[in-house]
Amino acid sequence: MRSKTSYFNPALYKKNLTRFWPLWGGASVLGALAPLALLTVMLQSGGFGRRISTPLEFTLGYYSVVTWFLPALSLVYAALCALAAWGWLYNPRSAGMYHSLPITRKGLFATNFLSGLSMMLIPYAVTGALSVLVSAAAAGVDPAGLLVTILCVLGESLFFFASATLVVFITGNPFAFAAFYFIFHFLAAGAEWLAARLMSMFYFGVDRAYEGVLEFLSPVMFLTRKPSVDASYRQIVTPDGWIDNGVLESVTLVNGWYIAVYALAGLALLGCAWALYRRRRSESAGDVVAVGWMKPVFRYGVALCAAFTGGMVLYSIFCEGFQTRTTAGAAPMAACMAAAGVLGYYIASMLLSKSLRVFRGSWKGALATVLASAALCFAVAADPFGLEAWVPRAEEVQSLLFYTSGLNGNSLHSELTDPAAIQEVLEAHRAILAERDTLDRQRLPEKGYRHVWIILEYFRDGEDESAGRSYSIPCTPALIEQSEALRKLAALAVSPAVQEANIFSSVYGPDQTSRLTGGYLSRLYNPQTGESDSLDLTAEQAKVLEGAIRRDIQAGHFGKTMFLPDEDYDRAAYCGQLELYYSLTSLTGRWTGPRSVSVYLDLSVYSTETVKALESLGLTDETHRLLTCAERDAVEGRLPAGLENPYSFPAAGSIVYPEAAYVYPGESF
């Protein structure tokens, strides 16, 4: 008597689509707005062919949507479609009706899944079809690009809808579904962030919030970051030698295969969803967690997350103010984590039992949560992997990024590849760690202490692998005298390799050509009028100044003001700023056409070569003077009270040069 089983019921499929037409209809209308808007813009801008003139440019647009927009859109829309297709499971009445119908669960599963997937794909199909029409009318169609785009949309839709379907069968009500679904998609990234935050609270210098090690488990983030568009342009050289807007030659979706992998993962999730549905009890409708064995996972998972997040929040509120170091204390953090963990444990228990009466007999679970939270906290604080003391070996570092803030608002930002310079940075890093106990201090009793930030980012295998440290260390005149680490940092600040990278790395590189086009010199003081003036520089003048700057860099003149105390800094640093203009052209197609870039230089009395060059070019003279900050303050009447005489300027030709003006720490006349 048992006859063949149907895996698809047309009546149910049709009913699903007709019931929820506002969902996919509304999404289709919204999606259709994009190609229609593009069409309108193209018509307004003087007909087709003005803005997007080739099929490849449409493909570039499709790929950009796939990489930037599609994952987040699919994430949200899949949740809505899953609720439409499977929402009946959350209501005991509707679940009863569906399951009493003459159709097997296999048939219900397949039909509802196809209904939901159809609801997902219809708006994409409508939008895609209109886009193809606009593309065909404007420039033609690139079949390969279109096919890749369709496959990407299908793959992501399948994955996100399958993941939503799985969450449907784990949960028993729509609120739990929404919470679980979004947690499911961000759990790995969130957990990594929490762990990194906890480590950064414990470990001196480890201040990385998120590195994305587990990002592949947070697909929407992974799919937004990993696949990318690679466009190559053929460049056109104009008769006057300029490289003009290029012609798009090829567009490639880089790492598009990840989408295929996720689509396959979607099939696996679908299999899990089916396995859960087979075991799912209809009476679980309304529960937070519909799968029995997942209830303890949920309970202790919530407790763990609460221990991490709540523990750190409680610590910040109640304990951080009592810290004597920049790093957190393990015992108070353990107490906070245990308290927050217990809170999470009971909240999860209340959600599971849909009752507030969960305390009786629950002490064992609560105790387990306390012990686990505290053990976890102490385990992290013990730094079992030696993250705090880690310094890479020189041979492991291909390049590094060195950033340090100065004491006076100035900073250095250098990307270094020179092995000698890398070695210097590593030694400074080791020196900082060697003086950890001195430098890891929250407050200093000394007057006028400040913190400087040192950020080190080490790269291996290009930029694929990186690890970084970030130190906030106190900097006082006394410490500068005593601290080997600070002395090494000061030496790094004047290092030619570091300064060369700091000043010129943005304009000179293997992937671009640079042309110096001019410059600008600002805040030159005219004692006769009492006003400031600025000067435009010609390309020739800029060229001369660039040479002088390089001589200053080689002589170690730049960077000497980084760690000067306020008064010394004011006497050494010029207010005037030199700006050099460059025109850059990409050799790899990263951008088209020339791009203007400015390089700013803070001059000081130490940059003697540059100051001399300015004089020799006639850019500074009696009526165009560079003033130090102290001189500027004097001119503007900001002398400290009690000083009656205004600042007297040195006569022309007797500009005070650095050797006579200031002795840099560690130097002598």
Add this chain to the structure above:
Amino acid sequence: MIQVTNAVKRFDGFAALDGATLSVPAGSVYGLVGPNGAGKSTLIRCLTGIYRQDEGELTVDGQGVWENEALKCRIAAIADDWYYFPQASVRDMCRFLRGFYPTFSLERYEKLKEVFQIDERRPLRRLSKGMQKQAAFWLTLSAMPDYLVLDEPVDGLDPVMRRQVWSLVLGDVSQRGTTVLVSSHNLRELEDVCDHVGILDHGKVLLERSLAQLQDNMVKLQVVFKDGGGVPEDLEVLHASHVGRIHTLIMRMGAAEATNRLAVYEPMLVDAVPLTLEEIFIYELGGADYAVKDIVL
């Protein structure tokens, strides 16, 4: 024939069905009665494939119901909380159900339209509870099922419509041999329509009989003894009461046998009167310990 053998269904450790066993003969109207929480709805949900029993067997025509699509095509049910799509009208639900029940008859649907007189285009959510129930009967009877499973079916129907609905159901029983399993917490409701009755309490079937069996096994007699005497002590009666000289006796035997037994006392009057279903159950189950009072009140 519906056969339930030692069915057990637990919810978080609580056994809603605790070894229930019953048998619904083909073509019969079986009344499943029991107080609230007895397990009637759970049993019905198991029989319609909504729940899967933890233990025991539930078969219809010898086949398990669970995931048996072909068999479920022959079973139609009206749940106590009948579900319809929020925006749907009777006509929409008709179209939907036609896609599932191969036997769904549009001809019947059209005929029943005259009986129920509900605007088939009106959204069901705008109908009163009673009219929604009528719509449920309209659609379910149009599916022409071999087995009709009804959970508290006439709640919310007015007396006229109750009669009408039962008339339709019994018409199907007599003309098409439909087997009906109907649950109710009210014996009086089922008295006029059932030919078999089972009592379910705490997940167990305490008793099931055909109405004929029950009536053959128990008799209610009104007797007047000579000289105004009382009930003889050697006479086995389940229950005795009297108003003046008229004694009312309930005896566990047929009417003829009871009359013969009484003949030796030369009564002045012996008259057999019909027993209500309520009385049969009260006396059959002894009245005490069981939830019969909950069923009849």
